[in-house]
Amino acid sequence: LSGTGAKKLFLVYVFVSRCLNQMQEDGLLIDDLFSRCVFRQDERDMILKAIRVVLPEYEPQLNSQTNEGYSSLIKDFYTQREDHKYPKLAFTQLELQERFKHQLSVEQACTVTIDSVESAKPVTKHMRKLLAAQRTNWHKVLLQALKERKMIMSTNVRDYRLNLYPYLCLLEDREYVDIMMQSVANLPPSGESLKILARDLGNRVYTKYFVRQKEQSQTLEKLGNIYNAYTELVAKDAKVKIHTYALGCRSNQSIGPTLQGSETSWPYIVTLELGTCLVDMMVKNLKINGDILNPAYDRKAIPILYHMYTFRSTRQIGFIKPHPILTQIQQEATETKLTFDSYVMPMVCPPVPWTSVKFGAYLLTPTKLMRTVDGATQHERLLEQCQNIHPVLDSLNQLGNCAWKINKTLLDIIISIFNDRGSEKLDIPPPLSEAPKIQHFNRQDNSITLTEKAHLKREVMNARKKCNEMHSVRMDALYKLSIANHMRDKIFWFPHNMDFRGRTYPCPPYFNHLGNDVTRAILVFAEGKPLGPKGLDWLKIHLVNLTGLKKRSSLVGRLEYANSIMKEILDSADKPLNGKKWWMNADEPWQTLACCMEIANAVRSSDATKFISHFPVHQDGSCNGLQHYAALGRDVIGAKSVNLMPCDMPQDVYSGVAQQVEALRVRDARSGLKVAKVLEGFISRKVVKQTVMTVVYGVTRFGGRLQIEKRLKEIDEFPKDHVWEASHYLVRQVFNALKEMFTGTREIQDWLTESARLISKCGHTVQWVTPLGLPIIQPYHRARNQGVSFNQSHVRPDTVKQKNAFPPNFIHSLDSTHMMLTALHCYSAGLTFVSVHDCFWTHALTVDTMNKVCREQFVALHSQPILQELSDFLLQKYCSQPP
Numbered sequence: 001l002s003g004t005g006a007k008k009l010f011l012v013y014v015f016v017s018r019c020l021n022q023m024q025e026d027g028l029l030i031d032d033l034f035s036r037c038v039f040r041q042d043e044r045d046m047i048l049k050a051i052r053v054v055l056p057e058y059e060p061q062l063n064s065q066t067n068e069g070y071s072s073l074i075k076d077f078y079t080q081r082e083d084h085k086y087p088k089l090a091f092t093q094l095e096l097q098e099r100f101k102h103q104l105s106v107e108q109a110c111t112v113t114i115d116s117v118e119s120a121k122p123v124t125k126h127m128r129k130l131l132a133a134q135r136t137n138w139h140k141v142l143l144q145a146l147k148e149r150k151m152i153m154s155t156n157v158r159d160y161r162l163n164l165y166p167y168l169c170l171l172e173d174r175e176y177v178d179i180m181m182q183s184v185a186n187l188p189p190s191g192e193s194l195k196i197l198a199r200d201l202g203n204r205v206y207t208k209y210f211v212r213q214k215e216q217s218q219t220l221e222k223l224g225n226i227y228n229a230y231t232e233l234v235a236k237d238a239k240v241k242i243h244t245y246a247l248g249c250r251s252n253q254s255i256g257p258t259l260q261g262s263e264t265s266w267p268y269i270v271t272l273e274l275g276t277c278l279v280d281m282m283v284k285n286l287k288i289n290g291d292i293l294n295p296a297y298d299r300k301a302i303p304i305l306y307h308m309y310t311f312r313s314t315r316q317i318g319f320i321k322p323h324p325i326l327t328q329i330q331q332e333a334t335e336t337k338l339t340f341d342s343y344v345m346p347m348v349c350p351p352v353p354w355t356s357v358k359f360g361a362y363l364l365t366p367t368k369l370m371r372t373v374d375g376a377t378q379h380e381r382l383l384e385q386c387q388n389i390h391p392v393l394d395s396l397n398q399l400g401n402c403a404w405k406i407n408k409t410l411l412d413i414i415i416s417i418f419n420d421r422g423s424e425k426l427d428i429p430p431p432l433s434e435a436p437k438i439q440h441f442n443r444q445d446n447s448i449t450l451t452e453k454a455h456l457k458r459e460v461m462n463a464r465k466k467c468n469e470m471h472s473v474r475m476d477a478l479y480k481l482s483i484a485n486h487m488r489d490k491i492f493w494f495p496h497n498m499d500f501r502g503r504t505y506p507c508p509p510y511f512n513h514l515g516n517d518v519t520r521a522i523l524v525f526a527e528g529k530p531l532g533p534k535g536l537d538w539l540k541i542h543l544v545n546l547t548g549l550k551k552r553s554s555l556v557g558r559l560e561y562a563n564s565i566m567k568e569i570l571d572s573a574d575k576p577l578n579g580k581k582w583w584m585n586a587d588e589p590w591q592t593l594a595c596c597m598e599i600a601n602a603v604r605s606s607d608a609t610k611f612i613s614h615f616p617v618h619q620d621g622s623c624n625g626l627q628h629y630a631a632l633g634r635d636v637i638g639a640k641s642v643n644l645m646p647c648d649m650p651q652d653v654y655s656g657v658a659q660q661v662e663a664l665r666v667r668d669a670r671s672g673l674k675v676a677k678v679l680e681g682f683i684s685r686k687v688v689k690q691t692v693m694t695v696v697y698g699v700t701r702f703g704g705r706l707q708i709e710k711r712l713k714e715i716d717e718f719p720k721d722h723v724w725e726a727s728h729y730l731v732r733q734v735f736n737a738l739k740e741m742f743t744g745t746r747e748i749q750d751w752l753t754e755s756a757r758l759i760s761k762c763g764h765t766v767q768w769v770t771p772l773g774l775p776i777i778q779p780y781h782r783a784r785n786q787g788v789s790f791n792q793s794h795v796r797p798d799t800v801k802q803k804n805a806f807p808p809n810f811i812h813s814l815d816s817t818h819m820m821l822t823a824l825h826c827y828s829a830g831l832t833f834v835s836v837h838d839c840f841w842t843h844a845l846t847v848d849t850m851n852k853v854c855r856e857q858f859v860a861l862h863s864q865p866i867l868q869e870l871s872d873f874l875l876q877k878y879c880s881q882p883p
Contacts (some may be wrong), residue, residue, distance in 0.1 A: 087832075306321055619851060778801075
């Protein structure tokens with residue numbers, strides 16, 4: 001080196017040495033730089049180059065997981081997997097890479113515009129032109145208002161409030177205006193809470209900024225490399241054998257810019273204030289001529305949005321409502337296009353595997369691993385501190401890797417009914433033309449008495465409420481069906497995340513397999529598998545389960561019943577709308593019809609065992625919460641009633657409780673109790689079912705009485721003057737019956753409730769860790785009088801909510817643990833597996849295998865000392881003496 005070069009190198013050496021010494025004094029390791037810092041562009045490479053000036057041999061060491069950190073439940077899954085077959089995706093590596101490019105372009109656009117399935121009306125052309133002209137004008141007005149607002153903010157630097165000016169300069173002005181215009185177009189006639197609307201606007205700005213930053217920080221190239229490496233693991237032509245995506249993809253992220261949380265999330269108050277600022281601009285500047293629908297000489301501009309207040313329980317909240325003129329124009333325009341945020345749509349490539357708490361799911365769109373209450377940060381801190389949740393991440397990856405496609409035949413039938421007049425019986429909401437007419441009357445008319453005015457006012461209010469409800473459910477159905485129609489010829493995926501209890505959910509909010517009967521019926525597995533020797537039988541049993549007709553019959557009995565009604569099944573499949581319509585009387589009519597069609601296709605094939613079926617067969621838990629309580633309390637009688645013990649016939653806990661209550665009623669009636677005599681012939685499974693189901697999730701006697709009261713009111717023959725007394729009597733007997741059947745359940749519930757009460761009374765929130773190592777904390781805190789709580793660590797817990805929620809939340813966390821264990825072991829057995837909480841889905845071919853895995857993992861889970869480990873954790877966390 002020349003003299004100058006040597007001098008520079010010496011100065012760099014001295015500077016880096018001082019930094020490294022300071023880090024050592026502060027207790028920081030060099031590896032912490034690479035595991036905890038966020039890098040952009042080539043920053044990681046530059047820092048590594050600087051460190052090697054002092055330490056030439058240094059190589060960053062990733063915090064690799066060790067088998068010792070895993071729960072005993074899952075350790076064998078990661079160590080003894082020699083004989084297991086890990087399924088590949090049914091696509092080549094090249095196909096997956098092309099799908100990646102398509103999905104990337106979708107997310108870069110941030111929004112997706114699709115065709116509406118609602119049939120266009122020819123009389124709406126004038127309204128469409130009118131609405132288009134108004135939107136052009138509003139766009140110009142908002143653009144000017146935004147420029148003026150930014151000008152004022154840039155000069156008013158001494159304002160004590162949060163300075164939003166930098167956040168209004170992150171995107172181009174037209175992009176903010178597009179976001180505001182999208183909100184106006186999607187605002188329901190009944191309005192939206194100011195807080196929710198502002199949050200959504202702020203989040204849209206953040207998402208668009210986040211995506212732009214990804215594009216500018218050279219992370220797209222690295223993301224492509226990561227995804228290519230991922231395809232080498234999962235493509236059908238891949239040679240690598242690996243069973244854990246979380247660990248398998250992690251090593252590819254150690255070079256270049258950071259992908260894991262490379263952009264800091266904005267504080268909740270920032271997104272809320274930014275969104276509120278945009279809403280304020282919309283309310284103040286968007287106007288329309290009041291006589292636009294009825295032209296007159298006196299033209300007066302009126303706001304299209306107005307701010308009002310309403311009450312939710314005892315709280316007054318701000319509300320943004322569209323003017324009726326705007327609502328009328330939008331409804332009569334019946335536009336043929338719908339615009340959504342890109343994350344609303346299913347992905348057209350397999351999701352990015354979750355490899356850390358900050359990286360996974362969508363390619364660019366920011367997604368939280370755990371859904372939390374707005375403003376809460378405790379969950380994020382706990383997850384970041386957690387050292388070993390790869391089993392949880394791998395189960396989410398397994399669920400997200402299931403490819404789906406649309407049942408086009410069924411979708412077309414549903415859309416035809418949707419565009420006719422709907423059908424309340426079939427859960428297809430009718431159009432607003434079927435809504436009750438709102439009567440208008442002159443309140444100053446003296447010929448109408450005060451009583452009549454009050455009656456008319458109530459009728460108007462009820463009609464408006466019904467119209468708003470009908471619009472809400474109609475739009476929800478329109479969104480789902482339009483998205484399904486847009487995806488009708490595509491294969492797609494649902495990325496997954498979870499709530500704070502560990503229960504998993506698909507990320508796209510409208511259209512997914514957790515939806516209602518209509519949505520589930522039009523979804524089938526993209527990959528087909530032959531039915532095999534028992535697949536057709538499972539399809540028939542599944543059909544009977546969907547009808548709800550043979551709940552007390554054995555599997556053999558259900559199969560015999562299905563065979564006895566084959567004429568009705570085939571008629572339903574061939575003539576769904578003009579035949580006998582047997583399928584319409586089922587509990588789940590659309591799924592029943594879909595199953596009828598699948599059975600018809602199978603039995604008419606040349607060989608049913610070789611028939612390729614894409615149909616998901618469901619296996620549902622028997623009152624799943626009580627199953628976990630029975631296992632925890634080792635209740636033999638209760639376990640038998642929820643099918644945890646071998647039995648010739650399936651047990652129905654709801655019918656069992658109803659029989660117990662009836663026996664108690666007969667005894668009391670003989671003793672002369674009047675209410676017991678009144679209830680003769682009215683105690684049924686339906687009357688007690690909801691209360692039995694929700695007792696496990698913390699329902700009180702007060703809540704249970706209201707549930708039973710509602711069921712009794714639905715019985716026309718029951719004397720209405722005895723409803724209150726009878727509901728009191730019944731809820732008491734239901735609780736007594738459950739106490740006899742589940743002796744340990746109430747004791748466990750009481751212990752959990754009292755523990756949570758004491759913990760929260762001491763100012764702590766209740767926290768625990770699932771058997772898979774997922775940390776959980778309850779997000780219930782006392783509401784402040786003003787504003788929102790943004791730092792919940794300094795807010796006292798809500799004792800009532802903490803203690804009432806602990807038992808059901810703890811059971812939910814066990815439920816999710818069992819599902820995750822089942823998902824992982826089904827994956828290692830080569831199965832397609834998805835879940836709707838305690839309802840597991842797979843191909844007809846593999847139902848028996850899935851059932852075996854499900855039972856094995858339930859036994860494995862409850863072979864652990866779950867309550868003892870919880871007790872030890874609570875004692876150590878909340879009762880240990882400070883040093």
